[in-house]
Structure formats: C-alpha cells, structure tokens
Amino acid sequence: MHSIAYTDPVYLKEAEMASRETDGLTDTYCARCHTPIGVLSGEVPPIGLENLSEISKKGIQCDFCHSVNKSTGIGNGAFMVSPDGIKRGPYEDSKSPYHGSMFSDLHTKSEFCGMCHDVNHPVTGIPIEATYTEWKEGPYNSTTQCQDCHMTPGVTHFEANPGKASGIGPYRDNVYTHYFVGGNAAVTGVMGSEVHQRMAEERLKSAATLALDAEMKDNEAEITVEVTNAGAGHKLPTGLTEARQAWIELQVKDAAGKEIYHSGGLDSEGEVDPDAVIYHVVLGDASGNPTMKVWEAESILLITGYYQRRHGLRSTILLYLEV
Ligand code: HEC
Ligand code: HEC
Ligand code: HEC
Ligand code: HEC
Secondary structure, eight states, X not given: OOTXXXXXXXXXXXXXXXXXXXXXXXXXXXXXXXXXXXXXTTOOXXXXXXXXXXXXXXXXXXXXXXXXXXXXSSSSSOXXXXXXXXXXXXXXXXXXXXXXXXXXXXXXXHHHHHTTSOEEOTTTOOEEEOHHHHHHHSTTTTTOOHHHHHSSTTSSSOOOOOEESSTTSOEESOOOOOOOOOSOTTHHHHTTOHHHHHHHHHHHHHHEEEEEEEEEETTEEEEEEEEEEOSOXXXXXXXXXXXXXXXXXXXXXXXXXOEEEEESOBOTTSOBOTTSOEEOEEEEOTTSOEESOGXXXXXXXXXXXXXXXXSOOEEEEEEEEEO
C-alpha cells in the first residue's frame, strides 16, 4: 500500500474531490503523506499524476523513509528529511559501499509510523485517523511496536525473520520484512498484487475471534455474540473508519432450516442492513449531517463498537428474540 499510496485509484478520486470542493486547500495537505517526495520536491501541487516524476509516483518509498532524520511529533506528516544521502535504519553496524548509513532509533519505534498514521483535520482538529493514538492508549504500547506486527511474519506479534538484508551484508537474527500489510484486500487486488491481497485477508482473519452463546428463557432466546480484538495492536477496524466498516452478520434458523432472524445481510445494492451492529465512525459536517467527506468534518456523530472502548478489546452484543 505504501508503494501505491499516490497512484491508488481510491486515493486519487478522493483527493480530486477534496481539491475541487475546497479550491485546492487540501492539495499539499493530503499529498504530504501520500507522496512525501512529490510535495518536498515541489511537484505537488498540482495534484494528479501528470506533473509527477517516476520517483514521486512511487508514493512512500525506500529513499523517503530511510532519509527521515527527525520527527517533529505525531500525526499530519510530522517528518523531517535530510538531503545528505545517508540512509537511516535500525543497525549500528551497517556499512554500504553505495551510500552512507546511520543508526536511527526513531525507525525502530511506533513513533516513526505515528508521523503519518494519525490524521487530524488541520482546521477543526477532528481525528480522522488515530491508529497511533489507539496503539499508544492500548495494551500493546509497552510490548509491541507497529514494526513487530507489520514488518515481521508474526502478524499479531513479533516473529524473527532471520537472513540477510543485503546480499553483501552480514547474516542477521532478524531482518524486517517490508510488506506493510493491513486490511486492504480490495485495492491490493485491483492493483494486481495477489500476494498482498492474500496476506491482507489472512491478517483480517487473525484480528478477531468470535464466540456465540444462546440461552432459552421461557419464550425468548438470548443470543450473545462476543467479538474479541485478539490480534490488532489498535482498534478494530482502524485507520479510515469513516469510509470503512466492520459489521456482524447473524442468522438464526429454526429446526427445519427456515430463517427466522437475519441481521447484517446485504441488500440487492450491496448495502449493509442499517439495523446491523456496525463498527465505524460517522463524521458530521457544519450542519450536523453525516458526511463521508473528511474535509467537511466538524464533529463526530457516532463512534461504535471497539472505537467506543478505550482499549477496544472486547465487545458483547445481546439480542433478544421471541420464539
Ligand atoms: C514506510 C517506511 C519504509 C519504507 C517505504 C521502506 N522502509 Fe526499510 N525500514 C523501515 C523501518 C521503520 C525499518 C526498521 C524496522 C525496525 O527496526 O523496527 C526498516 C529497515 C530496513 C532495512 C534494515 C534491514 C531490515 O530489513 O531489517 C533495510 C536494508 C531497508 N529497510 C531497506 C529498504 C528498502 C530497500 C526499501 C524499498 C524497497 C525500504 N526499506 C522501504 C521503513 C521503511
Ligand atoms: C509518510 C507517511 C507514512 C509513514 C511514515 C508510514 N506510513 Fe503507513 N501508510 C501511509 C499511507 C498514506 C498509507 C495508505 C496508502 C493508501 O491507502 O493508498 C499507508 C498504509 C499503510 C498500511 C496498509 C493499510 C491498509 O489499509 O492495508 C500499513 C499496514 C502501514 N501503512 C503501516 C505502517 C507502519 C508499520 C509504519 C511505520 C514503520 C508506516 N506505515 C509508516 C503513510 C505512511
Ligand atoms: C499486535 C499486532 C499489531 C500492532 C502492534 C499493530 N498492528 Fe496494525 N494491524 C494488525 C492487524 C492484525 C490488522 C488487521 C485488522 C485491522 O484492520 O485492524 C492491522 C491493521 C492495520 C492497518 C489497516 C487498517 C485497515 O482497515 O485497512 C493499519 C494502517 C495499521 N494496522 C497500522 C498500524 C500502526 C501504524 C501501528 C502502530 C501504531 C500498528 N498498526 C500496530 C496488527 C497490529
Ligand atoms: C497524516 C498523513 C495523512 C494525510 C494528511 C492524509 N492521509 Fe490519507 N491516509 C493516510 C494513511 C496512514 C492511510 C491508511 C490508513 C488505512 O488504510 O486505514 C490513508 C488512507 C487514505 C485513503 C484510503 C485508500 C484506500 O485504498 O482505501 C484515502 C481515500 C485517503 N487516505 C485520502 C486522503 C485525502 C483525500 C486526504 C486529504 C484530505 C488525505 N488522505 C490526507 C495518511 C494521510
């Protein structure tokens, strides 16, 4: 997703719409995280792909991340980049005949990711994405960095990936992978990366566990669905939760197999049943109406599910059925 952060068709459409509706106010704001080199080199604005060099089209790429020499804080693209050509990374003993190398503690910490993985509306301050803050306020902050789950084969924990980071480098007990897989199994598929799509599906499957309990009380069935965020180091879902949603689909059948209750199904248009238990964020515009346009956000109307709970670990839903 980093390598396509600017060419991502979903991003391009949304950035175009934001630009049109704000007379270009969002242009460099959005692009700073989606193509940092495009902004730092002055190629953006204008937005779109026409004015962009090949390197800026690569979104968040090697040279950018490994040239970051300082963070000025959390969120909204709080990075500083050095023009000295020295590559920053996690090793103290890294020597390359091609470029200078330097140890950077920042690269080994969640604060590196937090420079971009917290997005606040620049005018109203409304949190639009809060993955870093969720991690920081959650139970993983002292044990597991973003890198441990997103840059190792462990998915839900650190798991060493021994090998060589470069053909001419030494053998190491762990070399961080660079798949950066999250939950996006849609765009990775559209962009033709089956490997990332498959990994995103696997990751989503390991994020939560479900438990079902049904109890008969006279003429009523009490059904408890318990969802546990078992694998994500932040809330579930996280990131752009105003555009993404997770929901529970529950179907109850009688002994003959006839459906007597159904929550969370899709209608013929592919819309989720509005009465379903949905986990997402609903933003409000200036008039207090729901909006999916993040640039219009002046309030948060609804935060459901895991989002509501500070550590987002467990949520229980009770349904009462008359039978
Ligand atoms: C999103 C930022 C980002 C991008 C893009 C990125 N890296 Fe990294 N890279 C990191 C971080 C962070 C670490 C250190 C992880 C740690 O120690 O916790 C790292 C580690 C490394 C290392 C040290 C060895 C290892 O893997 O542990 C090498 C070499 C490296 N990156 C090369 C590259 C190359 C080549 C590319 C492009 C193909 C690239 N990186 C793209 C962030 C990035
Ligand atoms: C320069 C800003 C920037 C930095 C630094 C950065 N990211 Fe990202 N990251 C992004 C953007 C922008 C996207 C979304 C690209 C898209 O959806 O088109 C993204 C996407 C991702 C995704 C895929 C999300 C999905 O929906 O599947 C993961 C996982 C991820 N980043 C993890 C990390 C981790 C871990 C670090 C720190 C080592 C990090 N990122 C550092 C900006 C950044
Ligand atoms: C304990 C392991 C773990 C840690 C720590 C962790 N993540 Fe995740 N992350 C996951 C899992 C599992 C998923 C897939 C489920 C989901 O989408 O929430 C995920 C999903 C994501 C996504 C994709 C969201 C989406 O809906 O597509 C992003 C972006 C992300 N993580 C970034 C980060 C950042 C940044 C950090 C550090 C601040 C971090 N993660 C820490 C396990 C972890
Ligand atoms: C502070 C950094 C930052 C800024 C500023 C930013 N984004 Fe993002 N954006 C991200 C990160 C990180 C993700 C990935 C989170 C996830 O996958 O849930 C993302 C994901 C997205 C996605 C989802 C793409 C997909 O394939 O699902 C869209 C669309 C998007 N951003 C549009 C925008 C627009 C439009 C703006 C400006 C109004 C903007 N972004 C500003 C960091 C940023």
